[in-house]
Amino acid sequence: MTVARALRGSYDVAVVGAGPAGLAAAALCARAGLTCVLFDDQPNPGGQIYRAVTNSPFDRGTVLGSDYWRGETLVCAALGGGAHYFSGASVWGLLRENEIAVSLGGSTRQIRATRIILATGSIERPFPIHGWTLPGVMTAGAAQILLKSSALVPTGRTLLAGCGPLLWLLAWQYLNAGVRLHAILDTAPAANWRRALRHAAGFVASPYLAKGLRLMFEVRREVRVVPGVVEIAAEGGGRIEAVIYRTARGRSERLAADMLLLHQGVVPNVNLAMSANIAHRWSEEQLCWVPCVDSYGSTSVPHIAVAGDGAGIAGAEAAEARGRLAAVATIRALKAEFSVGELERAARQSLDRYQRGRAFLDCLYQPALNFRRPRGDTLVCRCEEVTARQVLETAALGCPGPNQMKAFLRCGMGACQGRFCGLTVTELMAEARELPCAEIGYYRLRPPVKPITLAEIATLPADGAAVKAVARE
């Protein structure tokens, strides 16, 4: 499917990310006759939710579940519909007016697009426990990627820990594949149930209810689930050897372990949007930064929209609908003669349906304070190896925010560019300075939002003005 078409210099629309939102947006824009380029940094289309759907090692069996195969239809609609798709294409900057810098096979190209739709999806929420950097400790999302794309499953003593729908889905998929799980350490606080019940009426009408109950029932029947876990630590020399946990009731246990798969929800992948100066807000419901968008995904930057989980977590089906809505607004702006009224109505109907009960899930699986705000020598910044104690002590010195903290600790200045420490730093500083997270703020993000080499920047074609700007007379 990856057609290495020559990249044009300009397009009507550029879509970043080939998950459900990006695929749906690109398909619709192309159908309306707009020239559309679809960039995705992964080797195959589908995003993480439909990862490897076009080259799956599985037949349409029962391991992954039927929802997964929906991705095929989406991919076909986008790629068959005329959008120019580039895999392995890492967009690292939204530069001056409408310019996009994209890294393709080791060299960078700059193109222009009249409109840009960001569909950069979500990333795993940081899960900073003692030992989370040991080899053998991975995210549940990572383990699911190995399953989807390479049919790899864990052997030996495997523990899952955390909370959220993905954790249960992965456990269920492993059972389907015949994998034995040692235990699931459930970290969802019991108090979450009371808060979630206020939103129960919405969730009763959610399409996710029946599916979720079935998954949890089947998993609980087969696997030991330890509820009310409030502390987890991974131990080992060169790799994980054991997991020690403690429950709210004070029970603790040491379990020998070969793999520990962590998950406490996903959060929007905001780096590209933030680097383009799009206004963001702190979401108290989802405890993360989300771009400020209207009901079409339009942002504070006029020509850039954000669609899908990158604009707030709502799931794959909602992402698809939000991708269509971003495309609807784009088509109205660029090709008013193409009628989108009916498409918009259908997209809104689908969005309503899949957003029902989201408030219930947000409350039920809100990760516990203990697992968001680590203490002592637990690493906060994996790249620069900065501990929670260092962050708290620096905040106590009067360091006002995450950007000033960089100068003290290099926290957030490593290769991941804050993606696995930013939320933790915001929350720890908010706590230390007794301020809301919204006031503490986030790292100031700038392009390149992915590390690239100077050699690669040097591959950029230079026009006369660029040469004149730096060359001596």
Add this chain to the structure above:
Amino acid sequence: MFQRLTRERELPLTIFIDGTATPARHGDTVAAAMLGSGHVACRTTAVSGTPRGPYCLMGVCFDCLVKIDGDANRQACMTTVRDGMRIETQRGKREYGT
């Protein structure tokens, strides 16, 4: 540790991890091929020299950096295997000129 659900005959490619011939599937990323053949760790860190392995497998965490065909600091999870590819685990930071 990880194992394949698919059978061995579906692993037609050979890559070399620190010199050892290792089978891989078409479409595997380097990280998947490493984890599938028992390589849980793939580098040591530049800061403290402690071992790390792939953590997120979607290009976010940069913990799976390895040397691929002589080119250091490559994300193993973002690189698809090719037959004959040479992978080396990376010790500390990238050396200049690699």
